[in-house]
Amino acid sequence: MSLAVVLFYAFAIFTVVCAAGVAFSPNVVYSAFALMGTLLGVAAMYVFLAADFLALAQVLVYIGGILVLMLFAVMLTHRIANVNISNRSVGRLPALLVVGGITMIMGRAIYRTSWVVGTELPDGPSTYAIGTGFLGTYVLPFELASFVLLAVLVGAVAISRKELRDAQG
Amino acid sequence: MVGISLEHFLTVGLLLFALGLYTVLTRRNAIGILMGVELILNSANINYVAFARYGGSSTDGQIFAIFVIMLAAAEAAVGLAIVLGIYKNFDSIDVEATDTLRY
Amino acid sequence: MELTAVSYIRWIPALPLIGAVLNGFAGAGIQRRFGERGIAILACAPVLLAFAVSVQAFLHLLSLEPESRFLLDRVAGWIDIGTMKADIAFLVDPLSCVMILVITGIGGLIHIYATGYMHGDQAFWRFFAYLNLFTFAMLTLVLGDNLLIMFVGWEGVGLCSFALIGFWWTDHKNTTAGNKAFIVNRIGDFGFLLGIFLIFWSLDSHGHGALAFRDIQHHAGSIADMHFWGWPVATLATLFLFVGATGKSAQIPLYVWLPDAMQGPTPVSALIHAATMVTAGVYMIARMNFLFAMAPETLAVVAGIGAATAFFAATIGLVQNDIKRVLAYSTVSQLGYMFIAMGVGAWTAGVFHLVTHAFFKACLFLGSGSVIHGMSNEQDMRKMGGLRTKMPITFWTFLIATLAIAGTPLTAGFFSKDEILWKAWSSEYGSPVLWVIGVAGAGMTACYMFRQVFMTFFGECRADPDVREHIHESPAAMTMPLVILAAGSLLVGFLGVPEFLGGSNHFHAWLAPVFEHGSHGAAHHGHHDVAMEWTLMMISVAVAATGVFIAYLFYFRQSFSAARVAAIGGGGPHRLLLNKYYIDEIYNFVVVGGTLLISRFLAWFDGAIVDGIVNATAAITRGVSAFNGLFDSRVVDALVNLLANRTYALGTRLRHVQTGGINAYLYVIVGAVTVVLLARLM
Numbered sequence: 001m002s003l004a005v006v007l008f009y010a011f012a013i014f015t016v017v018c019a020a021g022v023a024f025s026p027n028v029v030y031s032a033f034a035l036m037g038t039l040l041g042v043a044a045m046y047v048f049l050a051a052d053f054l055a056l057a058q059v060l061v062y063i064g065g066i067l068v069l070m071l072f073a074v075m076l077t078h079r080i081a082n083v084n085i086s087n088r089s090v091g092r093l094p095a096l097l098v099v100g101g102i103t104m105i106m107g108r109a110i111y112r113t114s115w116v117v118g119t120e121l122p123d124g125p126s127t128y129a130i131g132t133g134f135l136g137t138y139v140l141p142f143e144l145a146s147f148v149l150l151a152v153l154v155g156a157v158a159i160s161r162k163e164l165r166d167a168q169g
Numbered sequence: 170m171v172g173i174s175l176e177h178f179l180t181v182g183l184l185l186f187a188l189g190l191y192t193v194l195t196r197r198n199a200i201g202i203l204m205g206v207e208l209i210l211n212s213a214n215i216n217y218v219a220f221a222r223y224g225g226s227s228t229d230g231q232i233f234a235i236f237v238i239m240l241a242a243a244e245a246a247v248g249l250a251i252v253l254g255i256y257k258n259f260d261s262i263d264v265e266a267t268d269t270l271r272y
Numbered sequence: 273m274e275l276t277a278v279s280y281i282r283w284i285p286a287l288p289l290i291g292a293v294l295n296g297f298a299g300a301g302i303q304r305r306f307g308e309r310g311i312a313i314l315a316c317a318p319v320l321l322a323f324a325v326s327v328q329a330f331l332h333l334l335s336l337e338p339e340s341r342f343l344l345d346r347v348a349g350w351i352d353i354g355t356m357k358a359d360i361a362f363l364v365d366p367l368s369c370v371m372i373l374v375i376t377g378i379g380g381l382i383h384i385y386a387t388g389y390m391h392g393d394q395a396f397w398r399f400f401a402y403l404n405l406f407t408f409a410m411l412t413l414v415l416g417d418n419l420l421i422m423f424v425g426w427e428g429v430g431l432c433s434f435a436l437i438g439f440w441w442t443d444h445k446n447t448t449a450g451n452k453a454f455i456v457n458r459i460g461d462f463g464f465l466l467g468i469f470l471i472f473w474s475l476d477s478h479g480h481g482a483l484a485f486r487d488i489q490h491h492a493g494s495i496a497d498m499h500f501w502g503w504p505v506a507t508l509a510t511l512f513l514f515v516g517a518t519g520k521s522a523q524i525p526l527y528v529w530l531p532d533a534m535q536g537p538t539p540v541s542a543l544i545h546a547a548t549m550v551t552a553g554v555y556m557i558a559r560m561n562f563l564f565a566m567a568p569e570t571l572a573v574v575a576g577i578g579a580a581t582a583f584f585a586a587t588i589g590l591v592q593n594d595i596k597r598v599l600a601y602s603t604v605s606q607l608g609y610m611f612i613a614m615g616v617g618a619w620t621a622g623v624f625h626l627v628t629h630a631f632f633k634a635c636l637f638l639g640s641g642s643v644i645h646g647m648s649n650e651q652d653m654r655k656m657g658g659l660r661t662k663m664p665i666t667f668w669t670f671l672i673a674t675l676a677i678a679g680t681p682l683t684a685g686f687f688s689k690d691e692i693l694w695k696a697w698s699s700e701y702g703s704p705v706l707w708v709i710g711v712a713g714a715g716m717t718a719c720y721m722f723r724q725v726f727m728t729f730f731g732e733c734r735a736d737p738d739v740r741e742h743i744h745e746s747p748a749a750m751t752m753p754l755v756i757l758a759a760g761s762l763l764v765g766f767l768g769v770p771e772f773l774g775g776s777n778h779f780h781a782w783l784a785p786v787f788e789h790g791s792h793g794a795a796h797h798g799h800h801d802v803a804m805e806w807t808l809m810m811i812s813v814a815v816a817a818t819g820v821f822i823a824y825l826f827y828f829r830q831s832f833s834a835a836r837v838a839a840i841g842g843g844g845p846h847r848l849l850l851n852k853y854y855i856d857e858i859y860n861f862v863v864v865g866g867t868l869l870i871s872r873f874l875a876w877f878d879g880a881i882v883d884g885i886v887n888a889t890a891a892i893t894r895g896v897s898a899f900n901g902l903f904d905s906r907v908v909d910a911l912v913n914l915l916a917n918r919t920y921a922l923g924t925r926l927r928h929v930q931t932g933g934i935n936a937y938l939y940v941i942v943g944a945v946t947v948v949l950l951a952r953l954m
Contacts, residue, residue, distance in 0.1 A: 001172070002171070002172065004172075004173070005172040005173055008173050008177070012177070012181050015181060015185065016181065016184050016185070016188070019184070019185050019188040019189070019208055020188055022188065022189075022192055022204055022205070022208060023188045023189075023191050023192045023195075023205070023208075028198050028200060028201055031201055031204055032200075032204065035204050035207065035208075038185070038208065038211070039207075039211065042185075042211045042214070042215060045178065045181060045215055045218075046215075046218060048173070048178075049178065049218045049219060049221075049222045050222060051218050051221075051222070051231050051234070053231070054218060054231050054234055054235065057235060057238060058214075058238065061238050061239075061242055062207075062211075062238060062241070062242075065242055066207065066241065066242050066245045069245060069246065069249055070200060070203065070204065070245065070249065072249075073200050073249040073252055073253065074200055076253065076256070077200070077252065077253070077256045077262050091194070091195060091935065091939075092195055094194075094939070095190075095191055095194035095195045095939075096191070098190075098194065098939070098942055098943070098946065099187050099190050099191045099194070100187075101946065102187070102190065102942075102946060102949075103183060103184075103186075103187045105949065105950070105953065106183055106186075107180075107183060109953075110176055110179045110180065110183065111176065115175050115176075115223070115224075116224070117174075117175060117223050117224070118223070118224055118225050126228055126231060129227075129228040129231075130228055130231055130232055130235065133228055133229070133232045134232065134235075138232055141236060145236060145239055145240070148240065148243055149239065149243055152243040152244075152246055152247050153246075155247055155250075156246050156247050156250040159247070159250040159251060159254055160250050160253065160254070190942065193938055193942075194935070194938055194939060194942065195935075197935070199934075202934070202938075264933060264934040264935060265933050265935070267932065267934070268931060268932025268933050269932060270930065270932045271930050271931055271932030271933075272927035272928060272929075272930045272931075
């Protein structure tokens with residue numbers, strides 16, 4: 001048991017526990033912060049997988065952008081919303097059943113399959129490879145993605161602005 | 170890394186997926202559901218990267234993961250804008266409250 | 273036979289037709305403006321003009337050779353279908369020439385008489401319209417060159433007879449009499465039609481289908497051996513034609529309409545029921561003499577019925593008290609003589625008697641009309657008497673005509689009747705029995721005619737006082753024709769003086785070309801025993817004289833009481849004769865009653881059975897449609913409603929899926945993905 005393995009297990013457990021917090025926490029604010037922990041844990045996983053750029057990107061974008069956004073939304077809607085029903089969960093048993101079922105199936109899939117493990121990727125910064133990929137093989141999806149982001153930008157502004165206008169008018 | 174194999178990462182991803190799915194199915198808070206969706210996406214990302222590392226000698230998986238992150242951000246933005254809109258109209262973000270399209 | 277084609281014959285029937293049309297459509301107006309005089313001129317002129325044209329035709333015929341005395345005026349084609357061809361064409365040969373002279377001449381005199389008789393009648397113009405129309409129809413009948421045109425005229429005179437008998441239609445008796453005349457005539461016409469059909473059909477089956485008289489005569493021999501239903505065709509056809517003749521000429525059994533026809537105005541009785549229409553049957557037999565000559569059985573029937581009718585009618589005439597009824601039965605009786613003549617093949621004699629009868633019977637009827645007119649419409653002879661001094665012209669003309677009908681030597685009636693009696697005895701088809709019946713009938717004729725004279729004109733006047741005051745002689749318009757007709761009754765006879773008396777029988781010679789075909793059988797070359805002829809003539813004159821004497825004793829000298837004679841046998845025989853042997857009552861019961869019975873049965877049948885079937889069908893249809901409606905509303909509609917309800921129920925249940933709750937939707941999505949996953953894994 002080397003240090004790496006121990007650290008791996010630690011971070012893995014941390015991630016799962018935080019995810020459980022997201023799932024089971026009654027308070028949505030708690031869930032949001034638990035999510036932050038989860039995302040950090042996932043970034044650690046990326047590090048273990050030698051995806052350094054991705055780990056940083058994860059932290060920056062997910063936690064720095066998305067999570068903050070979610071926190072904003074939570075805060076904006078939490079105050080007035082009824083505390084009683086803000087985070088109550090419904091239909092736990094069926095969900096457990098479904099989730100349990102899927103988990104078992106997929107677990108079987110994971111452990112029964114004889115994965116063909118190929119050559120491991122050489123450790124090292126992956127930024128160069130990713131950049132080459134973006135502007136080489138995957139340039140089209142890259143451009144389309146920027147297009148999508150533009151659409152999202154405009155759409156979000158449109159939705160928000162419309163609400164404001166309606167509220168005022 | 171010796172001792173840590175593909176199955177470990179896949180297991181982590183599986184657990185995240187299960188928890189995310191559970192969140193989606195049981196939460197009544199709209200933002201809670203969106204969080205569950207983020208969990209699922211992240212689990213998928215872990216899978217991508219794990220397979221990229223152990224399966225082939227390319228960084229394709231990581232590129233996919235970046236795309237996913239990008240689109241997750243976009244989707245979260247729009248989703249939250251919609252949630253705010255719902256909040257304005259229904260004064261609540263309980264998904265059971267927005268049932269005006271029922272029979 | 274040579275034909276001469278002319279184009280003026282058509283005016284003979286056409287002129288009265290024009291008169292009828294003008295009188296009929298413009299008569300009311302003309303009478304209003306010009307009075308009766310205008311109508312009188314408008315009505316009499318056409319007939320007198322037609323007489324002039326007839327004389328012209330007669331002269332034309334005289335100028336031709338006897339074998340080619342044949343004038344044909346073809347006006348237009350009418351029917352031309354296959355082998356059947358009938359033209360609108362008029363034929364003048366010696367026979368039809370005689371007829372048109374009689375019709376237009378005597379008809380014209382009667383028209384003039386009627387202008388006086390119908391004076392004061394509101395419908396003066398209508399009377400003359402009908403009278404002219406009748407003249408037209410009668411002329412068509414005798415001038416037609418084929419059976420169909422003759423039939424047109426035949427029907428036409430029947431129609432006009434109906435119209436004229438019922439002229440005063442406000443009285444129900446008159447219209448009933450008119451109906452009777454028409455209906456009885458129609459029965460005869462049915463037989464006539466059957467005869468025409470049979471003739472045409474049998475000729476046609478030999479390829480000579482024809483309707484024109486000369487064509488039928490030409491090919492008559494071809495059907496001599498043909499049989500139909502076991503009978504020789506000639507016999508059957510002539511029997512049918514004779515049935516028509518009995519209807520039109522009032523012989524047994526279809527004579528019953530003639531006495532009732534006396535309900536009409538007296539000029540009508542004179543013209544139609546004495547001089548012209550009733551002679552149509554005799555004319556028809558004369559026209560078809562060649563066919564009748566081929567059928568001895570029919571001739572026997574004709575003669576037999578003629579004799580029976582002559583006798584029968586005379587017995588009834590003996591006891592009648594209405595002045596016109598006596599004359600009616602006298603007409604029936606005299607027509608019987610004509611048929612005796614036709615039946616023994618003495619065609620000329622029959623036509624001769626037709627002519628002389630026209631004169632004296634018309635004179636008698638017009639005279640009786642004058643009496644009725646003078647007696648303020650009294651017709652019962654028991655209320656007359658002593659009119660000799662008050663109505664001299666009427667008396668003398670009546671007496672002359674009576675002498676003629678009784679067969680007084682040297683009058684017209686003597687020559688014609690005597691010729692018939694001689695032929696009845698001597699002809700190949702004749703028999704002494706016929707002669708005896710004929711003589712007996714002649715005796716009775718003399719008796720009842722003189723009875724009439726004595727009762728009407730002699731003795732003391734038995735009329736009511738107010739009638740007696742008004743007795744007057746008739747105006748000139750009425751007496752002038754009487755005089756002319758009486759003169760005719762005396763003089764016309766000399767046309768046919770038989771050879772044994774020294775004459776040269778011009779009449780016979782005149783008509784010979786028409787009858788040469790038919791005369792082959794009739795023997796006037798047969799038994800030419802002059803002594804016999806003289807003897808028979810003497811006997812018949814003696815019998816007639818006896819009849820006159822009896823009448824004289826009973827009604828002039830009042831030596832015997834007629835009432836006592838009537839009471840013989842408890843009054844039964846007298847009542848029998850007075851009631852015309854109850855024939856009318858028998859006919860009513862059998863024929864009319866039988867017809868009504870059948871029609872009542874048929875009405876019941878129609879109402880109960882036919883209507884029943886129709887109603888049942890309707891009920892079935894209603895039932896079926898009710899069932900259909902039920903089926904439609906219960907079953908079909910139920911199915912449709914069921915479908916709709918099920919769809920609605922399904923929808924009601926299914927829409928619960930739309931909860932609006934996102935959780936449920938998410939579950940569904942996840943569930944679906946799971947299923948897909950599982951499917952992929954399997």
